Amino acid sequence: MRRKDDPSDLIARVRRGEHAAAARALTLVVDEDPAADELSREFFKSAGAAQKIGVCGPPGAGKSTLTGRLIGLYRKRGLKVGILAVDPSSPITGGAFLGDRLRVMEHATDPGVFIRSLASRGMVGGLTHTIFGAIHVLEALGCGKIIVETVGTGQDEVDIASVADTVVYVTTPAMGDEIQAMKAGAMEVGDVFVVNKADLAGRDKAVADLRSALGLGRASAAPAGHHGSQARLTAASVEPRESSWEPPVCATAAISGEGIEELGKILDAHLERLSSTGEGRERLKRQHSAELRFWIERRVVQRALDRVTEKSLEDLLAHKTDPATLGREIFRS
Amino acid sequence: MNQKKIRVLVAKPGLDGHDRGAKVIVRALRDAGFEVIYTGIRQTPEMIAAAALQEGVDAVGLSLLSGAHMTLFPEVVKALRKKGLDDMLVFGGGIIPDEDADKLKKAGVDRVFGPGTPLREIVDYLNGKLRVAA
Numbered sequence: 001m002r003r004k005d006d007p008s009d010l011i012a013r014v015r016r017g018e019h020a021a022a023a024r025a026l027t028l029v030v031d032e033d034p035a036a037d038e039l040s041r042e043f044f045k046s047a048g049a050a051q052k053i054g055v056c057g058p059p060g061a062g063k064s065t066l067t068g069r070l071i072g073l074y075r076k077r078g079l080k081v082g083i084l085a086v087d088p089s090s091p092i093t094g095g096a097f098l099g100d101r102l103r104v105m106e107h108a109t110d111p112g113v114f115i116r117s118l119a120s121r122g123m124v125g126g127l128t129h130t131i132f133g134a135i136h137v138l139e140a141l142g143c144g145k146i147i148v149e150t151v152g153t154g155q156d157e158v159d160i161a162s163v164a165d166t167v168v169y170v171t172t173p174a175m176g177d178e179i180q181a182m183k184a185g186a187m188e189v190g191d192v193f194v195v196n197k198a199d200l201a202g203r204d205k206a207v208a209d210l211r212s213a214l215g216l217g218r219a220s221a222a223p224a225g226h227h228g229s230q231a232r233l234t235a236a237s238v239e240p241r242e243s244s245w246e247p248p249v250c251a252t253a254a255i256s257g258e259g260i261e262e263l264g265k266i267l268d269a270h271l272e273r274l275s276s277t278g279e280g281r282e283r284l285k286r287q288h289s290a291e292l293r294f295w296i297e298r299r300v301v302q303r304a305l306d307r308v309t310e311k312s313l314e315d316l317l318a319h320k321t322d323p324a325t326l327g328r329e330i331f332r333s
Numbered sequence: 334m335n336q337k338k339i340r341v342l343v344a345k346p347g348l349d350g351h352d353r354g355a356k357v358i359v360r361a362l363r364d365a366g367f368e369v370i371y372t373g374i375r376q377t378p379e380m381i382a383a384a385a386l387q388e389g390v391d392a393v394g395l396s397l398l399s400g401a402h403m404t405l406f407p408e409v410v411k412a413l414r415k416k417g418l419d420d421m422l423v424f425g426g427g428i429i430p431d432e433d434a435d436k437l438k439k440a441g442v443d444r445v446f447g448p449g450t451p452l453r454e455i456v457d458y459l460n461g462k463l464r465v466a467a
Binding site: 022032093094098108 | 336337338359360362363364365366367368369370371372373376377379380383384386387388389416417
């Protein structure tokens with residue numbers, strides 16, 4: 001083990017705000033290195049220290065450029081900002097092209113900004129299995145705001161609602177009409193909606209379409225039902241959004257910076273609401289539940305898959321057994 | 334459970350905007366199973382070093398076609414060392430004469446690849462250097 005991997009030394013240096021130590025800790029955590037267990041245990045103590053802002057929405061909507069603007073906004077306030085930007089890993093080669101950093105290079109040498117690009121490494125849904133561990137490292141580093149940027153697969157990216165305190169859904173005037181906004185998925189979990197590229201034609205209509213579609217949701221909102229602890233751990237369990245917060249729709253032009261101040265105020269208002277209503281506590285609990293779920297899914301699925309042998313696949317080919325029977329045997333063994 | 338991946342930063346220091354070569358390398362490394370971070374054109378050595386540190390990469394690839402490699406490549410190496418990244422593998426590509434390659438090697442740029450280098454050669458080079466260490 002290299003000296004810099006001594007866990008207690010790394011932990012102390014991260015807490016002192018050393019970027020090199022945070023970078024090394026992040027590598028150990030996302031590589032799921034055995035040495036990361038002790039780090040994760042320690043860094044979890046910082047969980048909940050930062051406002052975690054999730055930025056999601058379709059590819060090309062301007063998530064990274066908008067993130068760059070938010071960094072600028074928070075830096076003006078003197079806050080330390082952490083960014084975790086997720087891009088997809090190739091399911092074929094395992095390789096990844098991580099290009100989000102390119103859009104935020106103006107902050108590259110600012111000592112108050114720490115940016116890490118993460119590859120999804122086989123997870124679908126816009127995030128990566130180790131996202132919580134990575135967040136806790138940045139919380140321990142002293143970041144007051146952490147921006148988590150999702151892959152941007154769009155419509156089914158709902159896991160972000162179990163990771164972030166405030167979910168920003170970014171779209172553009174060119175992304176379709178009210179019907180698109182009525183579809184299930186990522187749009188259901190947005191706390192704040194941004195029509196980016198507001199310098200393009202159709203901005204007012206896009207804002208109106210979004211407001212109208214969100215209004216339909218309020219009209220039909222059923223009271224939040226009771227979810228048992230079992231339900232909390234299932235993949236589909238994203239708690240219904242409380243109806244007292246009406247998700248604001250805000251127009252921005254990330255390239256010029258237009259609308260960013262307003263977006264910043266909205267994000268502050270949401271944070272204020274989370275802490276004043278107790279919903280913040282509920283969300284944090286939901287996040288911890290999701291962190292546990294990610295951990296279990298990863299271990300259980302991997303352990304079961306490790307037991308699949310070449311011979312069992314041959315048996316399937318020969319129709320000597322079937323996938324369900326084989327699966328049951330694997331779980332019994 | 335351990336899922337160690339080789340991470341490589343590809344960067345273009347200096348002022349030329351000819352980034353097609355860099356993008357071809359990025360693509361080839363991605364297809365070879367690496368995680369590649371591309372930071373775009375017109376980077377200062379300090380920006381490249383900060384990105385290399387925060388991203389926790391195993392190697393930094395520099396692409397430059399303006400002829401300023403004898404100035405900028407060693408500057409990047411210096412900036413990396415200043416950040417404590419003494420062991421970082423640095424390699425480069427571009428229009429670089431053979432006699433410069435030796436001088437660059439002494440300055441800490443492990444290897445330079447000229448035009449027409451088969452992509453496989455670069456992938457094999459990185460695998461050879463980094464898989465053992467990983």
